[in-house]
Amino acid sequence: xxxIGGEMAQFQIAGSNFxxxxxxxTRLGATEYTLVTIAVDVTGSTSGFAKELRDMLIAxxxxxxxxxxxxxxxxxxxxxxxxxxxxxxxxxxxxxxxSDIDPQVDYQAFSPQGNTPLFDAVYSAVGAMVExxxxxxxxxxxxxxxxxxxxxxxxxxxxxxxxxxxxxxxxAAQGEKxxxxxxxxxxxxxxxxxxxxxxxxxxxxxxxxxxxxxxTPGKLAKLGGFISRSVSSQSQAIGTGGxxxxxxxxx
Amino acid sequence: MLFAVDSYxxxxxxxxxAGKPCQDYALADIHEDMAFALVSDGCSTGxxxxxxxxxxxxxxxxxxxxxxxxxxxxxxxxxxxxxxxxQKDRIAGLHSMLGLRKQDMLAxxxxxxxxxxxxxxxxxxxxxxxxxxxxxxxxxCRYDWADNKPFYPAxxxxxxxxxxxxxxxxxxxxxxxxxxxxxxxxxGFIHLSTQKISLGEGMGRVTIRIYPGELEVTHPEYIAVFxxxxxxxxxxxxxxxxxxxxxxxxxxxxxxxxxxIRLIKDAQRNGKGPIDDIACAVVRIIxxxxxxxx
Numbered sequence: 001x002x003x004i005g006g007e008m009a010q011f012q013i014a015g016s017n018f019x020x021x022x023x024x025x026t027r028l029g030a031t032e033y034t035l036v037t038i039a040v041d042v043t044g045s046t047s048g049f050a051k052e053l054r055d056m057l058i059a060x061x062x063x064x065x066x067x068x069x070x071x072x073x074x075x076x077x078x079x080x081x082x083x084x085x086x087x088x089x090x091x092x093x094x095x096x097x098x099s100d101i102d103p104q105v106d107y108q109a110f111s112p113q114g115n116t117p118l119f120d121a122v123y124s125a126v127g128a129m130v131e132x133x134x135x136x137x138x139x140x141x142x143x144x145x146x147x148x149x150x151x152x153x154x155x156x157x158x159x160x161x162x163x164x165x166x167x168x169x170x171x172a173a174q175g176e177k178x179x180x181x182x183x184x185x186x187x188x189x190x191x192x193x194x195x196x197x198x199x200x201x202x203x204x205x206x207x208x209x210x211x212x213x214x215x216t217p218g219k220l221a222k223l224g225g226f227i228s229r230s231v232s233s234q235s236q237a238i239g240t241g242g243x244x245x246x247x248x249x250x251x
Numbered sequence: 252m253l254f255a256v257d258s259y260x261x262x263x264x265x266x267x268x269a270g271k272p273c274q275d276y277a278l279a280d281i282h283e284d285m286a287f288a289l290v291s292d293g294c295s296t297g298x299x300x301x302x303x304x305x306x307x308x309x310x311x312x313x314x315x316x317x318x319x320x321x322x323x324x325x326x327x328x329x330x331x332x333x334x335x336x337x338q339k340d341r342i343a344g345l346h347s348m349l350g351l352r353k354q355d356m357l358a359x360x361x362x363x364x365x366x367x368x369x370x371x372x373x374x375x376x377x378x379x380x381x382x383x384x385x386x387x388x389x390x391x392c393r394y395d396w397a398d399n400k401p402f403y404p405a406x407x408x409x410x411x412x413x414x415x416x417x418x419x420x421x422x423x424x425x426x427x428x429x430x431x432x433x434x435x436x437x438x439g440f441i442h443l444s445t446q447k448i449s450l451g452e453g454m455g456r457v458t459i460r461i462y463p464g465e466l467e468v469t470h471p472e473y474i475a476v477f478x479x480x481x482x483x484x485x486x487x488x489x490x491x492x493x494x495x496x497x498x499x500x501x502x503x504x505x506x507x508x509x510x511x512i513r514l515i516k517d518a519q520r521n522g523k524g525p526i527d528d529i530a531c532a533v534v535r536i537i538x539x540x541x542x543x544x545x
Contacts, residue, residue, distance in 0.1 A: 030505060031509045139501050
């Protein structure tokens with residue numbers, strides 16, 4: 001049950017200690033929403049391009065604000081690193097209307113450190129989306145979702161497992177909590193871990209793994225654009241009964 | 252006292268299969284401190300009644316807004332007559348300007364005109380009116396014309412002569428049935444009355460009054476008008492359909508659209524869904540207590 005206070009309510013992912021926030025339903029006037037989660041790796045190894053990662057996140061969200069579907073998007077942004085403690089996830093903000101997000105203010109400079117709780121990040125991203133989607137669906141809203149997890153390395157510290165993530169993804173469809181769910185794992189500077197990340201993608205039942213190769217500012221800018229276009233596609237697919245067929249498996 | 256409004260319309264299976272457009276239309280708005288909500292249902296054997304229904308709805312909406320801006324009161328029998336006169340005026344002008352025929356303008360109109368000082372619901376044709384109270388009680392009345400020949404405002408063009416002849420020529424004949432029920436979750440449905448209304452009475456004089464002070468005393472939360480499509484959902488009794496249509500989960504924004512979309516989706520899962528086009532328009536009355544919270 002959500003705890004009520006202010007414009008955001010606190011939720012817990014069923015069967016776990018992971019919590020998240022989402023806009024109170026009294027804020028939501030439309031008939032349908034696409035839930036978006038962007039999870040960004042801020043472990044020590046990303047310190048060389050932390051500013052570009054932040055710029056990418058800001059650009060992605062600013063671009064979503066310009067979408068004709070912007071009023072039907074709810075965005076959650078999280079960072080992940082073992083430096084954030086037990087669950088390894090720090091929520092910059094929960095599921096919020098774009099009009100309530102000011103990226104320049106809400107996304108302060110990153111301080112990369114710690115190791116990579118990748119499975120926890122994906123579990124938090126997927127689990128929160130399924131939970132909140134279920135809450136929306138229960139209250140007559142139509143909802144679908146899209147998750148982006150940007151990482152430069154393989155998991156080395158998580159409590160969650162790929163099996164737990166796969167179960168959550170199945171719950172989205174079987175429990176009719178989300179009309180569809182697209183999950184995209186993006187590897188940056190992660191060529192050494194391509195095999196592991198590919199295997200994780202398969203084991204966890206994620207939709208796509210995209211290896212972006214070596215990080216450059218240009219590539220991260222492209223990633224921001226890819227996120228925004230994919231969000232737009234998934235949002236336009238709502239009501240069709242399935243996910244967007246226009247989300248590319250490459251950037 | 253504040254109001255919130257919403258409306259929704261959806262094509263029925265019959266028209267979808269026949270390649271016909273949706274001939275139902277719904278509209279709701281807040282104008283100054285008044286709220287109105289209306290549905291219009293085009294005759295399926297008429298002409299381009301999808302256009303006619305929209306013209307009638309928009310004409311009625313404009314007439315209501317103009318009336319409120321000038322008069323700022325809704326008491327008395329003259330108000331529905333005034334609105335009907337403005338409808339006739341606008342329909343006549345527009346249909347000839349657009350090259351439409353009388354058959355294109357055959358559409359019903361059920362509208363509610365609600366103000367802080369009371370209001371009324373006017374029934375021009377057939378459909379359902381329902382009120383859900385803060386206690387959870389729902390009152391609903393269904394209006395049906397004999398031989399499925401409802402009254403249309405467009406009949407004023409020949410002073411109702413054709414309509415009266417179609418119904419046997421006697422204005423005293425009881426050709427309109429009003430069937431009223433009450434629903435409470437603990438008690439289920441209770442039949443209140445079935446009333447026969449004469450042809451003369453049914454032609455533009457079926458009005459449900461909401462007297463000054465009544466909103467504060469009886470505490471209605473939602474007032475809804477539906478086209479007769481609510482009575483033709485496959486596998487769902489009309490009374491159950493009304494109860495489900497008023498089971499709003501959250502009252503924000505497009506509250507009626509969300510509920511109707513879900514109702515129709517569930518009905519389609521369990522059967523064919525709405526056979527006829529369906530429209531609903533709802534006024535939510537926000538009590539003074541909630542106003543403080545809002």
